[in-house]
Amino acid sequence: MSKTVSFITENFGKYDPYSIDSYLSIGGFTAIKNALAMSSNDIIEIAKKAVVKGRGGAAYDTGRKWSQAASVPGDNKVVICNADEGEPCTFKDRNVIENDPFRLLEGMVIAGYTVGAQNGYIYLREEYRHLRSLIQNAIDQCMEKGYVGDNIMGSDFSFHIHLYSGAGAYVCGEGSTLIESIEGKSGRPRIKPPFIKECGLFLLPTLVNNVETLAIAAAVLQHGVDEYIKYGTPESPGTKIISLAGNVKNPGAYEIPFGLTLREIIYDIGGGIPDGHNLLLFQLGGASGKIGPASIIDTPYTYADLAKQGLVVGSGGVLVVDDRTRVIDFVKSIQDFFIHESCGKCTPCREGNRQIAKIIDRFVAGNPKPDDLNTAERFANIMSNCAFCGLGETAQSALLTAIKHFPQEFDLEEVAVK
Ligand SMILES: Cc1cc2nc3c(=O)[nH]c(=O)nc-3n(C[C@H](O)[C@H](O)[C@H](O)COP(=O)(O)O)c2cc1C
Ligand code: SF4
Structure with a gap:
């Protein structure tokens, strides 16, 4: 029996994504209709x-975020859909x-109605430029209808949606950096406070939500929260x-109910490790995520x-990483990514990543210093505690968890003989 489910993804393959009529034929826009019949407070409840924890990575409770955004004073607010999806190994958005x-x-329309916004912006990663025409076509057709x-x-609620493309930097997925980027500035995070919920895009109160978070909101408003939970x-x-x-027979984006085990995900859904190899480790949550051992x-x-x-x-x-890869080589590939993507604004991340890379290189070569x-x-640890933004705070997650779970890979005597 399939372990995947189909709630957020229920429409996949069921309609032509270029055609609003096709979407209407499967019950499209019921969610907006239902939402407009409710108060902002009802939707927040x-x-x-x-209990949708933000699917962009920070896992902040969406109901709480919407409640805070709705209570910020102002009659000109903004909703941003974060479609930057720069995290390596993430392609669900x-x-x-x-x-x-x-x-x-x-x-997006539901989020805008709930928090009292008039404009929505989709921030699409540059590498997804091929999706621009699809999204713009959907916006245009929605405008027409x-x-x-x-x-x-026919309500008194008005909400306009605009499409922006990033220039291809991982840090631009961070909320305040994304805002700087839309404003035409270089992609570096803003100092907080002020927080973007009060003073964000064009200095307006701003709500930032991930693509999947917004899709869940629409599905929940269409079918009712009890169907979701x-x-x-x-x-x-x-x-x-x-x-x-990674090293699974059936890689892909899958909708799962929370509660499946990692074994069910890797072996039942993913089909297991190819070519008779064994599981070495897995990394959850992209390059900034932590790693776990097969045990x-x-x-x-x-x-x-x-x-x-x-x-x-x-x-x-x-x-999923199998036993063909050395732990230290895996950590090095992550480290190379963060050196490339560090924006250079703060010293712990800019210098820390480079200094740690030199050390990792010595482990890779088998000649670390004592x-x-x-x-x-x-x-x-300094980076985790002192970096200016989430990029630097999480850049060493893989290294620190590799040291914890695979201490032998960092044992000086063992490394020297390998
Ligand atoms: C370096 C960095 C990159 C990020 N990249 C993304 C991204 O590509 N997409 C995303 O939705 N959130 C990303 N985030 C998280 C956002 O800052 C923000 O928490 C999220 O978009 C909020 O939406 P949510 O509450 O629906 O998750 C990133 C955060 C950091 C620190
Ligand atoms: S932690 Fe510092 S250097 Fe690294 S991306 Fe954030 S602001 Fe830039």
């Missing part, structure tokens, strides 16, 4: 009951856009789209169970 662009727009624009569905566990209700990649493969995929093992859901990436491990750990 539904969002709180759904692309799947939502490709297969169900109209539901994403519904989610009155689902976006002035007086949506019948999936999952009491602590982690609902479903999640994961991006399963904890029976951990359920829920926020609480993963946290007990020191793991995170993050963006929903599940990267104090290298201690120095790397010290620098990594």
